[in-house]
Amino acid sequence: MYSTILLQAGGGGMGNFILIPAMLLVIYLFMIRPQMKRAKNEKKFQAEIKKGAKVITTSGIHGKIVDLTDDAVVIETGAGKIKFERSAISMELSKKYLSPVVKK
Known part of the structure; x- marks a missing residue:
């Protein structure tokens, strides 16, 4: 009985391990990286005034x-x-x- 519950709860197994890093990559590419680039450009601008x-x-x-x-x-x-x-x-x-x- 417990094995059927575990099998049903586990579902995707490997799909979950691929999905989480993919989500982290998307967050990095669309949120963190542009903000870091913007901050770098702003710091450069302020130094060149x-x-x-x-x-x-x-x-x-x-x-x-x-x-x-x-x-x-x-x-x-x-x-x-x-x-x-x-x-x-x-x-x-x-x-x-x-x-x-x-x-x-």
Whole structure:
């Protein structure tokens, strides 16, 4: 009696051993790997920030970089100068982002 119950409960046997690693692979390919790539690109961007660049912070403040240190950035805005951490810089504004190209 117990052997029939075990056989019914076991079902796929080898199929379960293949399914779990396949699910882990899908999770890695679609969730973990893109997030790691995004974090790497963001870290590279923050390291390459230059003085005079127009940027947007993560809180949405637009400004121009006036001074740089190893871990901080001073941004000049319409209200004055504000000091931020480098990690607070979200993106750089440039002409290619500001206006779409119109072909005539």
